[in-house]
Amino acid sequence: MREPTQQCSVRGVDVAYRFFDHTGDFGVELEGADQAEVTREALHAFTQLLTGDLSSVRPEAELEVELEGSDPAELLVALGNELIYCFEAEGFLAADLELEELTSQWARGVLVGEDFDPQRHPIARPVKAVTYHQAACEPAATGWRGRLIFDL
Amino acid sequence: MSRKQRKRREQRAKRKERKAGAREPRPQVELAPAPYAGRKVPLERLDATRYRVPRTGTMRTHGVVYADERILPDLEEDRCLEQVANVATLPGIVGPSLAMPDIHWGYGFPIGGVAAFDPDEGVVSPGGVGYDINCGVRLLSADLSAPELGGRLDALVDALFKAVPAGVGSARRELGLEPAGLQALMRDGLGWAVSEGLANEADAQRVEEGGCLPGAEPLRVSERALARGLNQVGTLGSGNHFAEVGVVDEVYDEQAAAAFGLRAGQVTLMIHSGSRGLGHQVCTDFLADMLRASERYGIPLVDRQLCCAPVESEPGRRYLQAMAAAANYAFVNRQVMTHWARQVFDELFGSPLHTVYDVCHNIAKLETHRFEGRERELLVHRKGATRALPAGHPLVPAAYREVGQPVIIPGDMGRYSFVLRGAQQSERSFGSACHGAGRLLSRAAAKRRYGGSNVAERLRKERGVIVRGASRATVVEEVPEAYKDAAEVVGIVHDGGLAERVARIRPLGCVKG
Numbered sequence: 001m002r003e004p005t006q007q008c009s010v011r012g013v014d015v016a017y018r019f020f021d022h023t024g025d026f027g028v029e030l031e032g033a034d035q036a037e038v039t040r041e042a043l044h045a046f047t048q049l050l051t052g053d054l055s056s057v058r059p060e061a062e063l064e065v066e067l068e069g070s071d072p073a074e075l076l077v078a079l080g081n082e083l084i085y086c087f088e089a090e091g092f093l094a095a096d097l098e099l100e101e102l103t104s105q106w107a108r109g110v111l112v113g114e115d116f117d118p119q120r121h122p123i124a125r126p127v128k129a130v131t132y133h134q135a136a137c138e139p140a141a142t143g144w145r146g147r148l149i150f151d152l
Numbered sequence: 153m154s155r156k157q158r159k160r161r162e163q164r165a166k167r168k169e170r171k172a173g174a175r176e177p178r179p180q181v182e183l184a185p186a187p188y189a190g191r192k193v194p195l196e197r198l199d200a201t202r203y204r205v206p207r208t209g210t211m212r213t214h215g216v217v218y219a220d221e222r223i224l225p226d227l228e229e230d231r232c233l234e235q236v237a238n239v240a241t242l243p244g245i246v247g248p249s250l251a252m253p254d255i256h257w258g259y260g261f262p263i264g265g266v267a268a269f270d271p272d273e274g275v276v277s278p279g280g281v282g283y284d285i286n287c288g289v290r291l292l293s294a295d296l297s298a299p300e301l302g303g304r305l306d307a308l309v310d311a312l313f314k315a316v317p318a319g320v321g322s323a324r325r326e327l328g329l330e331p332a333g334l335q336a337l338m339r340d341g342l343g344w345a346v347s348e349g350l351a352n353e354a355d356a357q358r359v360e361e362g363g364c365l366p367g368a369e370p371l372r373v374s375e376r377a378l379a380r381g382l383n384q385v386g387t388l389g390s391g392n393h394f395a396e397v398g399v400v401d402e403v404y405d406e407q408a409a410a411a412f413g414l415r416a417g418q419v420t421l422m423i424h425s426g427s428r429g430l431g432h433q434v435c436t437d438f439l440a441d442m443l444r445a446s447e448r449y450g451i452p453l454v455d456r457q458l459c460c461a462p463v464e465s466e467p468g469r470r471y472l473q474a475m476a477a478a479a480n481y482a483f484v485n486r487q488v489m490t491h492w493a494r495q496v497f498d499e500l501f502g503s504p505l506h507t508v509y510d511v512c513h514n515i516a517k518l519e520t521h522r523f524e525g526r527e528r529e530l531l532v533h534r535k536g537a538t539r540a541l542p543a544g545h546p547l548v549p550a551a552y553r554e555v556g557q558p559v560i561i562p563g564d565m566g567r568y569s570f571v572l573r574g575a576q577q578s579e580r581s582f583g584s585a586c587h588g589a590g591r592l593l594s595r596a597a598a599k600r601r602y603g604g605s606n607v608a609e610r611l612r613k614e615r616g617v618i619v620r621g622a623s624r625a626t627v628v629e630e631v632p633e634a635y636k637d638a639a640e641v642v643g644i645v646h647d648g649g650l651a652e653r654v655a656r657i658r659p660l661g662c663v664k665g
Contacts, residue, residue: 074181085376133259152390
């Protein structure tokens with residue numbers, strides 16, 4: 001059974017993603033006009049799942065990020081795992097991604113967010129890893145679609 | 153330098169390096185069609201506790217699922233049976249692709265999956281071990297009977313909740329672990345804990361592999377994994393991890409229970425946790441490595457999460473060395489929590505806690521098993537499964553060798569858990585049994601159904617179980633009704649001859665991550 005599509009606005013841009021059940025964990029289906037939008041939505045979905053409230057993360061600091069993969073789906077997985085590392089090892093929560101360069105195998109950009117503050121960011125669901133299982137990021141009939149499954 | 157500046161500097165250096173080497177396009181990973189993609193997986197009944205998944209398409213062998221008619225409908229709820237078939241496509245698999253009765257949908261391998269590979273012709277797959285390398289469970293027994301807890305059960309659970317860090321970011325700083333100590337810990341496992349005064353020799357004798365997997369090479373563990381793991385030693389984590397006070401409420405096998413130091417009415421503590429962020433990062437790092445290796449060695453994949461490399465290849469060896477280091481970290485993690493729990497039991501009741509046994513759930517190990525009439529060394533992957541060696545096996549600790557290895561099967565926090573002993577028919581499953589009850593409801597479904605109720609309060613009122621959770625959401629998602637009945641799962645393992653019931657443990661209090 002699917003949860004309804006989450007609609008929210010991040011820095012003035014509407015985003016859409018839909019969480020779905022995976023027996024012990026969660027997955028998310030992503031939609032966007034192009035690969036870049038799907039990639040950004042993956043970040044929004046991740047932070048929404050982690051914090052329960054994407055809008056609670058302020059765009060106050062930046063971290064540069066570079067990602068590699070053999071295709072856009074692997075790039076999504078790499079982004080998710082980068083976000084986990086930034087949160088767990090560096091205490092950084094990302095609210096958005098400003099992409100400076102994006103190909104099917106490489107992405108470079110800036111994560112925009114702030115330091116984790118347990119008072120303002122109660123962790124709803126700790127995400128431990130982003131899996132390759134059924135990972136997808138590809139053109140669809142209209143725009144692009146993506147899918148990720150998170151290990152909780 | 154601020155973190156932002158530091159990161160940018162690191163990135164700049166990285167980019168410079170990259171430019172010098174020029175980015176080369178990587179071939180895309182082409183997935184092969186899965187054997188049962190989009191089709192219902194047929195099951196052929198072999199006997200009362202086993203079903204066969206017939207070989208089709210690119211499967212190199214058939215699958216065998218331990219199940220009975222009662223739990224069969226649950227297995228068809230998700231895609232776990234397809235995953236049993238997918239594992240059977242991997243090169244060098246020996247015997248069937250196996251699934252224990254607590255099977256459910258995982259990533260790549262199903263949870264509850266067991267697969268053995270020939271070390272010369274077969275592969276090692278990080279997805280066959282899982283993210284939480286050596287997630288496992290330790291059972292401890294107290295010199296206490298339940299009535300001796302008096303009215304102090306709440307105080308005990310509160311003290312454990314305080315002593316054993318649970319949930320995101322919680323840790324005890326007094327361990328003061330430095331990077332060099334972390335390296336030693338990963339290399340020596342329980343030996344490190346003994347040398348630090350955090351464990352005794354009896355503990356080490358009652359941990360799978362003596363608490364130290366051979367071949368661990370901490371230098372294979374990335375800086376990122378070290379950064380995630382440095383402050384997490386002795387922490388429970390989140391999700392389905394727990395520390396649970398229980399009481400032995402039924403003994404099925406007096407002789408084995410006595411050998412394990414268990415008696416009816418005795419208070420126990422069970423700790424379920426793994427290698428925390430360090431293990432997850434090792435898996436993440438090596439999945440990326442193995443995707444490239446699969447391509448290099450021409451291994452067709454039906455699921456990227458099944459990426460792998462020949463056991464004897466350089467990437468295969470590197471992974472096994474890093475995995476062993478992470479597994480040793482997990483052994484020590486459970487040991488340090490044991491140390492802190494011992495302080496609590498000593499302070500409140502003056503009671504020691506004895507390690508009954510400590511088993512891995514997520515691991516790949518070279519083991520010798522009898523297969524088709526001869527002894528063979530095999531790389532056995534257990535992804536959500538427990539080793540279950542029978543009586544007489546040389547790897548069973550001397551104290552338990554006459555009865556068999558203790559097999560600890562946690563249930564849910566409301567009903568019961570079980571202690572079994574490895575049995576002779578476990579030869580059929582490469583010495584493996586189930587690892588838990590297995591989820592029945594997804595986390596989202598549990599939240600939808602029970603999110604409006606106070607699960608902790610209901611457990612206290614209805615079952616007398618005290619629950620303390622770092623996160624209310626986790627407690628709801630771990631509600632007992634989200635799990636299969638552990639008695640049914642254990643019944644299949646028992647009837648199938650993989651492991652035999654020794655005792656049942658009823659929960660009294662539970663600390664959740």
